[in-house]
Structure formats: C-alpha cells, structure tokens
Amino acid sequence: MMNVQSGDLFFFYGLLKQGAAGSPDHIDLAGGGEFLGPASIRGVLYHLGDYPGVIEGEGVVQGMLYRLNDLNLMPLLDEFEDFDPDDAARSMYLRRCTPLLDRNCLSTNQQAWVYWYNFDIHDQQQIKSGNWPE
Numbered sequence: 001m002m003n004v005q006s007g008d009l010f011f012f013y014g015l016l017k018q019g020a021a022g023s024p025d026h027i028d029l030a031g032g033g034e035f036l037g038p039a040s041i042r043g044v045l046y047h048l049g050d051y052p053g054v055i056e057g058e059g060v061v062q063g064m065l066y067r068l069n070d071l072n073l074m075p076l077l078d079e080f081e082d083f084d085p086d087d088a089a090r091s092m093y094l095r096r097c098t099p100l101l102d103r104n105c106l107s108t109n110q111q112a113w114v115y116w117y118n119f120d121i122h123d124q125q126q127i128k129s130g131n132w133p134e
Contacts, residue, residue, distance in 0.1 A: 009036075009068075009100075010114075017064045032070035052127060095115055
C-alpha cells in the first residue's frame with residue numbers, strides 16, 4: 001500500500017466533509033490542509049447509522065476534495081475512520097487511491113485517497129442520491 005505524501009488529495013464523503021454535523025473536533029483539517037471544493041467518485045453510498053460508507057459500484061458518490069499538507073493528521077484520520085494499515089481485515093474502512101470523476105462522470109487522471117467501507121453492507125439503506133446526508 002502506498003504511503004500518503006504531503007500535498008496528496010483526499011475525497012471526503014461523510015463526517016469529514018467541510019461543515020458536516022458531527023465532524024471530529026480533534027482533527028484540525030482547516031489547519032492541516034485545505035478544502036478544494038466538490039468532487040465525485042464512482043461507487044455506491046450507504047447509510048450506516050450516524051455516518052455513511054461507500055463500496056465499489058457503478059453509482060456516483062458526491063463529496064469534498066481536500067489537500068493534506070500536515071502528515072501529522074494521518075494517524076488521527078486513520079483512527080477516526082477505524083483504519084489500521086497493519087490489520088486491514090479488522091479495519092472498518094480501507095484507504096485506497098481512487099480516480100476522481102469529471103463533471104460528465106468520467107474518470108480523470110486525478111486520484112484521491114478514499115476511505116472505502118470494508119465490511120458487508122447487509123440490509124443497510126442505499127443513499128441513491130450519492131450525497132450524504134440526503
């Protein structure tokens with residue numbers, strides 16, 4: 001798995017989106033990087049209670065693009081997303097580089113780190129709009 005570098009892009013679709021209700025106070029995203037605006041990826045979004053999860057699929061998921069400048073935020077982000085780089089099987093989310101989509105929903109050359117839901121969806125409700133919260 002590739003390591004995150006300063007200046008890398010992240011795609012946030014849930015609680016880490018700028019201004020999201022319930023976003024973590026202990027992670028200073030504004031101080032450690034910058035929000036770059038709306039973005040989208042290919043996938044299917046599900047409502048998992050108080051937060052969403054995205055899995056592979058042919059839908060479009062809406063979110064926010066973020067540039068990480070302070071690598072000291074990485075352990076906090078991974079912990080918040082319940083991602084352990086040394087124990088992927090037990091991690092709730094996996095962090096993977098993912099192609100971003102353009103306005104026509106076509107893949108671009110630009111990639112961002114995305115936290116993908118790692119467990120079975122079971123009977124969770126799909127968010128058909130691809131935008132959380134609906």
